[in-house]
Amino acid sequence: MFSYIKKSRKILGMNSRNLEYIRAYNLKENRVLADDKLLSKRVLKKNGITVPDLIAKIKNHDELEKFDWQSLPASFALKPNRGFGGEGIIVVYGKKKERDDAWIKADGSLITIEDLKTHIRNILDGSFSLAGTPDIAFFEERLRLLKLFKPYAYKGIPDIRVIVFNKVPVMAMMRIPTRESQGKANLQQGAIGVGIDLASGITTTAVLGKGKLIDYVPGTRMLLSGIRIPFWNDILDLSVRAQIISGLGYLGTDIAIDKENGPVIVELNARPGLSIQIANLAGLKERLERVENIKIKTPKRGISLGMNLFGGEVEEEVEEISGRKVIGTVEKVRLIGKEEKEIEVEAKIDTGAGLTSIDTTLARELGFGKTIDEFQKQEFPADISTEEARMLDSKEKQRLLKEIPDIVDTAIIRSSHGTSYRPMVKIAFIMNDVKITAKASIIDRSNLKFPIIIGKKNLGKFLIDVNKIINLSK
Amino acid sequence: MIYVNEIGTYASSIVSFFIFEGVPYETVKLILMLPIIATLIAFFRQVVGIKAFGIYTPLIITFAFLATNGLKYGIAIFISVIFMGMLMRFVLKPFRLLYLPRVAIMLTVVSILILGVLTFGGNMRRTGLASVSIFPILIMITLVEKFITVQIEKGNKAALVLAMETLFISILGFFIASSPFLIRLVITHPWVILLTIPVNIILGKWTGLRISEYWRFKEIIKKM
The missing domain is CATH 2.40.70.10 (Acid Proteases)
Incomplete structure (x- = not known):
């Protein structure tokens, strides 16, 4: 019983996250940046960080009426600026042949200009934003799924969440959309979270939804451990640099890997969730405490510190566990x-x-x-x-x-x-x-x-x- | 002059003063109860990990329960409202309506439903149900908006869980607020409600794991 309580002290809970990390390290003025996707996109881009290209934005009903729909490319993602949890996002994969007013969605169904307009009106009215405040809709380039991830992901695109604290990447996971999550890479909605070894970028353990430990993608024989995430160093570098730029001391970055452009930052998160601990079967609090008071000068130092402290000899481990x-x-x-x-x-x-x-x-x-x-x-x-x-x-x-x-x-x-x-x-x-x-x-x-x-x-x-x-x- | 309530408790002089100045006894009692229920809800959120719909909704539902004639009618109305909220989501989905009109339709349907429930109650000679006063009913109806908001944000299942948590806390709050011991305490020693302030300061600085989190992270603790 006593050891149980002692072990649980290594885990970051909601109370501690809010009080000791978000409240203490993420000032309100910096949180504004993370909550505003367009703003964070602009700021990151200005500082040399790759983000998905912005195609167009619609700020109000007037702009919606005047919008030139033919200016949109064949594929794009439509997002609410202040959306959360992947809600309100529509991704289209191509234009319907011989029709200039319809696109094709991931599930093969059609979406017309009228449908898009209704959706954008909902976005503008704040149906998808925190606290229901009026919002802006924007179109950005659709990220193309990496071949490596194709057999794992259902419809959507997996993304990689890295928690960065004090310039040190402390924990990471890959989120894979499933049938249950309807193609959204959100654990609350039933996506898969796969822990990643920080040193090598190789996946370790996996959790389905909020707490079910799994080895394979449900319904398949695709093993979730042992996947080596490509561009791992770049991903950590992007995350740490984004943290420095954002001014948020405790940040969750969401990174997707585009087939052609490589890793891009999709979103910054000033209140990253706690499930990442289950995906990694490791406590976050212990890690945060270890790097809290260290003075770190460059992103490079932070990355190598994170890799050394929180990475394992995973390649050998994978070989050992899987026998492969x-x-x-x-x-x-x-x-x-x-x-x-x-x-x-x-x-x-x-x-x-x-x-x-x-x-x-x-x-x-x-x-x-x-x-x-x-x-x-x-x-x-x-x-x-x-x-x-x-x-x-x-x-x-x-x-x-x-x-x-x-x-x-x-x-x-x-x-x-x-x-x-x-x-x-x-x-x-x-x-x-x-x-x-x-x-x-x-x-x-x-x-x-x-x-x-x-x-x-x-x-x-x-x-x-x-x-x-x-x-x-x- | 000292006020003596229906169970023979002698009120403190300050409470007696309120009452003889014209504040109804029931009102004084409920207002003194409010900080205690609020603290209870804060405790459930921070220490136990039961979220409910924030602090306002379970609080107001508790009082709606206290004001309806008996808990069972309150629960019946609560469940009807939540059930309708879930049903209407599926019905309204294909129409793709904007948020406020959608909520307005929900409220309309819920109002009709409640009217039906009350009439049915009257018909079944459940006069207690039919004679529930209008304000608790209105409170319950507006619950539907809270429910829809959460439904949009977090999905049906999460909204249902939160609704059940709200119901649980409100029922608990109902029993606490109607316990003779506590009523006697706040009437005879009204200053005890000031104790909720230091309690809430402690709760507000509490950084330990919530009880629900021991369960949520059990696999990690096992693997350590």
Whole structure:
């Protein structure tokens, strides 16, 4: 009981947050900046921080009537200036073909100029603003979802919340929209919060909504831990600089990563929520107290302090917890062929491919020359339809397996070049100290950059980090 | 001269003074109760973590309960109002109305509903319900605006939770404000209400975790 209370002192509660941090470090004049999205956008931009581009703003009903709707691009986000919790935001993804008065929303439904007008009237009347005060509506560029996040996010775009205190990033999480949160990255509404290790930017533990701990994206087998957030250093740098510019001592920054422009600050939050502690399974108060009275001169110092104090050896940890090695998109592998023949090559890690395939020449070097010759003797057509390949396979497979040496299976592979019918052989490879036995299909890859691609089927023991670059001199 | 109330309590001289100057006894009692209920609500927010709709709404609902003839009618009206608020949100959603007209429609529907409830009560020979005075009813009807605001800000579920918390605090407030012990205390020693000030100063400086937060963060504490 006593230790329970002692442990709970490391957690930041609502009372303490309001009294000891917001009241003490976030002066009212600075809070105004965070609550006014247009103002914070302008101030941040002036100070060299990337923010989503402003397209247009509508300040009153008069401006709404005069607004030139054709000046809007095909995709944009419409937001209330003083909105909170992601309410009142409409995102459109493209213009409806052959109509100049309608756009398409995330769920595929149409939204017309009339609909937008009604929504903007609601914004102007303050339906989405704190305390219901009249508000301004604005259009900004739509941020494009990073490929890496695509399988995790439902409709919306994930964002990254970093809490910065006294120039030190103290805690971070990624918020992923779900079906339940209706594409909004807001935990209160049922989004996922994933804790992030501050030193490496790799995700750790995850919480669904207000307090349910989860390992996977609900309804999928997408593991939430071990995702390496790209541009991690830039994200921390943006956050710390934004804190200094804003004058808010205790700040939550919301950062989204645009496919082309990289990390941008979407919003500043002068009253960041407490759920971030659950996502990280760590207490915030303890961290805040540790950096409270330190004098920090530059953002860089603050960042390295935060990384050192609050980051773990997460890469090893992830590998330890998951029992899986972290690899990049290109990895060195040592192939082991027939009679223990070993060849080292660079392999492309391709989660888009189901099976592993190797180049004909490489397969020959590994001792499968006979297999290739025998298969080529069959003179199967090089370019056939999938249907034909299936017919061929059902007719010939058993015979091939009997007659051709070392063939273990056949594969029908569809690619952008068309369908091909290929022999498969058994190989082994060592990647990142893990030995994998795989069935590989053989195909001519002489005009491609990598002589081998490793497909999903053989990647189960690894976690892929798109930012990891192999050390070729190693 | 000393005033003696209906349960035979001798009021303090200052309370007697108020009453003999013409302030009704009931009014004096309720006004003296108000700081205590307010402090109770502050305590629930800061220490227990029960939020309710701010301080004003649970306070006024408590008094509405005190003024309706018996708690059960108050609760019945409260629940009807909240239920209607939830139902109307779905009904009105496709119309996409601006905020104030939407609230006005809600109020209209709630008013009709309340009238229906009262008539039904009268019909069932529940004369207690039909004879509830107008002001507590008005207070309850305006509850719908608070409810809608929260509904827009935080969604249906959160609004319902807050409404239930409000109901809980108001019921508790009702029992506290009608407890003979407390009534006797404020009538005989009205100065005790000044004690709520230091209590609130302590509450206002309280930085510990709320009881609800021990529950909210239990997974973190477990993992430490």
